Amino acid sequence: MLNYRNTNIVFLLLLLAMLAWSYQAPVAWWVWVLLLLAYSLVLFYGSYYVGSNFFMKVLCRGKGDQPWIALSFDDGPAEQYTSEILDVLGQKKVGAIFFCIGKNIAGKENVLERMHREGHLIGNHSQSHAFWFDLYQTKDMKADLTAMMDATEKTIGRRPRLFRPPYGVTTPPMRRAVDQLGIVPVGWDIRSLDTVIKNEDELLGRILRSLKSGSIVLLHDTSAATLAILPRLIDAGRARGLEWVRIDQLLNENAYA
Numbered sequence: 462m463l464n465y466r467n468t469n470i471v472f473l474l475l476l477l478a479m480l481a482w483s484y485q486a487p488v489a490w491w492v493w494v495l496l497l498l499a500y501s502l503v504l505f506y507g508s509y510y511v512g513s514n515f516f517m518k519v520l521c522r523g524k525g526d527q528p529w530i531a532l533s534f535d536d537g538p539a540e541q542y543t544s545e546i547l548d549v550l551g552q553k554k555v556g557a558i559f560f561c562i563g564k565n566i567a568g569k570e571n572v573l574e575r576m577h578r579e580g581h582l583i584g585n586h587s588q589s590h591a592f593w594f595d596l597y598q599t600k601d602m603k604a605d606l607t608a609m610m611d612a613t614e615k616t617i618g619r620r621p622r623l624f625r626p627p628y629g630v631t632t633p634p635m636r637r638a639v640d641q642l643g644i645v646p647v648g649w650d651i652r653s654l655d656t657v658i659k660n661e662d663e664l665l666g667r668i669l670r671s672l673k674s675g676s677i678v679l680l681h682d683t684s685a686a687t688l689a690i691l692p693r694l695i696d697a698g699r700a701r702g703l704e705w706v707r708i709d710q711l712l713n714e715n716a717y718a
């Protein structure tokens with residue numbers, strides 16, 4: 462299995478073999494560079510591909526044995542368009558999870574309360590969503606994730622247990638932080654790219670091409686295009702015989718500690 466531990470073992474053995482060989486005959490400098498490059502590439506893949514389970518296990522879809530699919534919204538609560546998205550979900554009677562950024566809660570406590578009251582889940586998407594979050598060491602990462610849980614508990618009285626890594630990037634310190642805090646990393650199997658794709662039909666088409674039993678759709682409640690396509694997306698999923706359920710049901714995991 463391709464994971465961090467096995468990769469380190471394989472590359473360490475390769476390195477030792479090359480060192481032993483270099484006593485017999487000189488090894489060209491570019492061979493060492495090539496080895497370093499290959500190692501970096503594997504680590505890069507493990508960090509940036511959320512479904513790789515390279516550094517840690519990340520739940521990216523349901524089992525698929527039921528016709529269940531789930532919506533997830535990152536980066537809120539946002540002035541635009543969290544409330545409007547809640548309106549659509551209410552009209553369509555769909556429960557979703559909002560992976561909120563802790564610092565965005567201040568001043569929008571009423572939006573968070575509304576999510577909770579209307580049967581949606583609140584997940585942890587870090588306190589800061591800092592650009593350098595993925596370079597944080599364990600201690601800073603734990604403090605950041607804890608601050609988000611505190612802010613949520615203060616507002617709705619529950620501590621989020623499901624965690625979506627900012628940018629979908631995972632690292633060894635994150636694995637330690639997640640283990641120590643007892644939280645559960647959750648990814649997605651459909652990256653909508655809704656912060657990039659502005660064309661509504663293109664966005665909807667991209668999601669529907671990959672939608673199947675067990676799917677978790679990554680969306681953002683900061684995207685106008687997402688708000689625009691949401692009713693059509695919900696209807697299209699149902700027209701295929703799929704049922705929108707909350708992610709705690711899809712993954713059979715408790716959303717709160």
Ligand SMILES: [Zn+2]
Binds near residue numbers: 535
């Ligand atoms: Zn995010």
